[in-house]
Amino acid sequence: MxxxxxxxxxxxxxxxxxxxxxxxxxxxxxxxxxxxxxxxxxxxxxxxxxxxxxxxxxxxxxxxxxxxxxxxxxxxxxxxxxxxxxxxxxxxxxxxxxxxxxxxxxxxxxxxxxxxxxxxxxxxxxxxxxxxxxxxxxxxxxxxxxxxxxxxxxxxxxQSAMPSGPLPAPSTLTRAVQSLAESFDSARGGFGGAPKFPPSMALEFLLRYGATPADEDARTTANAAMSMADRTLEAMARGGIYDQLGGGFARYSVDADWVVPHFEKMLYDNALLLRVYTHWWRSTGSALGRRVALETADWLLAEMRTPEGGFASALDADSEGVEGRFYAWTPRELREVLDEEDGAWAIDLFEVTGTFEHGTSVLQLRSDPTDPERFARVRSALLAARARRVRPGRDDKVVAAWNGLAIAALAETGALFDRPDLVEAAREAATLLDDLHLDGDRLLRTSRDGRAGTNAGVLEDYADLAEGLLALSGVTGEVRWFRRAESLLETVLERFSDGSGGFYDTADDAERLFQRPQDPTDNATPSGRFAAAGALLSYAALTGSSRHRAAAEAALGTVTVLADRHARFAGWGLAVAQAAVTGPIEVAVVGSADDPTTAALHRAALMSPLPGLVLALGEPGSGEIPLLAGRGLVGGAPAAYVCRGFTCRMPVTTPTALRAELAGGA
Structure with missing residues (x-):
């Protein structure tokens, strides 16, 4: 003991x-x-x-x-x-x-x-x-x-801090796309060789860059960005790194083909990938993107949700002491679960050739099945059989930052795919964090079994949760989440600033270690610095706050250096910078909650792929979110106001007109 x-x-x-x-x-x-x-x-x-x-x-x-x-x-x-x-x-x-x-x-x-x-x-x-x-x-x-x-x-x-500078110019972002193209694996998707990690944040940047209105010359680079995103998202979704039966992505692929996963499943990977696949569908209409997004969302609710309404941290790679035993199959096992005919069909469909030790394989799905009904039957049978195996262990602690990522992803996915259960799951996770993790204006990093931990939140906790709450507020119109994000960001500015435009990863009153950590680069999750920049930028767009806008731009000052040297490790910074240089566009939707036109305008705004677009939804006369202040109905009908820097065009009253406004990038 x-x-x-x-x-x-x-x-x-x-x-x-x-x-x-x-x-x-x-x-x-x-x-x-x-x-x-x-x-x-x-x-x-x-x-x-x-x-x-x-x-x-x-x-x-x-x-x-x-x-x-x-x-x-x-x-x-x-x-x-x-x-x-x-x-x-x-x-x-x-x-x-x-x-x-x-x-x-x-x-x-x-x-x-x-x-x-x-x-x-x-x-x-x-x-x-x-x-x-x-x-x-x-x-x-x-x-x-x-x-x-x-x-x-x-x-x-x-060690000297990374040089900082002004907000990256559009040419810097174009060079970043070109830099990513130099390491892009055009045959297999992704960047570099084995092992391959899902490049979630770089993919978000590429989708944002590809969605930015541009002249004819710039469209060539934008098309290249979309092509890299398309190839990578499809390759991951069809490979062994994606769980073709239960949904959700493994931590990484040990090979360059996305075939052999390292089997642990992390909340942060799946939250980031859920959002990216949803955005991919929004930009392209990809049926594969829609399927993978919804399957991943369903997996999050089925496998990672805690009784208190939060989301657990991870599923283990091992079960019964063997990595991947829960997920891998032999041809014989498929035939035993299915009949001979369906077993042979499944072996061919899923490419089960005994590639691992002991003759097992993960399941791949290199093309959509030609017989959807048969596929559904086979998949259901295999899921039922797998459920009888010993499951991997689950780390059920709730981490504030990663739940913030999940809140943003579920809120947007639920709204875009008309899945109110996903929005409700985001709301319940936000409520848990609000009730249990917050002590005044300070955030605790973890909880478990409804019991808050004692470790103070770090920068990514404040920033990722603020990001998630702003997204939830934009989807639901609930001011509560906007106000909580506002409080979190105030703590970021007061407690984490390094005095030169950046942020430390720990607060000024945190435990003193031999070094105060400050890493500006993305790793498995957005760096605290870039996550803070994103949330600050969105808040500034919703409020017109020059203080928050200046803080966001200052935090993005390292992106120029990283874009030229290590673009793969600045994906979230590049994505936020893309939003900053294009606005971001601000949309205020005003109308009664029970009016179908309000809902239609709201959905039209949500469907826009413009980088970092912020959305405020409220009843006539509501002004708690400054973007809504002074915006009223038009002729008694719900209206949408498209703005940049709080300067708005004439309001529109139909989804068609709103889509036209947004198509021009305001």
Missing amino acids: NRLTDATSPYLLQHADNPVDWFPWGDEAFAEARRRNVPLLISVGYSACHWCHVMAHESFEDPGTAALMNEHFVNVKVDREERPDVDAVYMTATQAMTGQGGWPMTVFATPEGHPFYTGTYFPRQQFQRLLAGVSNAWNGDREAVLEQSSKIVEALNE
């Missing part, structure tokens, strides 16, 4: 019965390391991490290895999803010292928390030798260890 038994993190609870004397991150661990005068061994991971499980089984559950750890170190277990700040500073050190990173992350640090040796996964025997070697170095040559630690911390803190 160790000190993790009272944790709210499912990842920490996975280690509560280890023979390792684990401490959670906190003052107690540091005090114990100082008292014993031994180093900290900090192990960072997350519950769905396959190699975290492997190292746990090999080393942390092994009494001999645990004895070495307990004798020579104070051992600290960290859930990177609960403490992204701790993960960020030590990952920066790990990457600087080893040239690579990943999880599990293994860090040896002084009792003050300063790292002096880092790595990732170690097999048991190598790990045991490392434990002995680090202990000998600490006890035999401590001055050298402390000197190395001081130099590492000093070097990390001296």
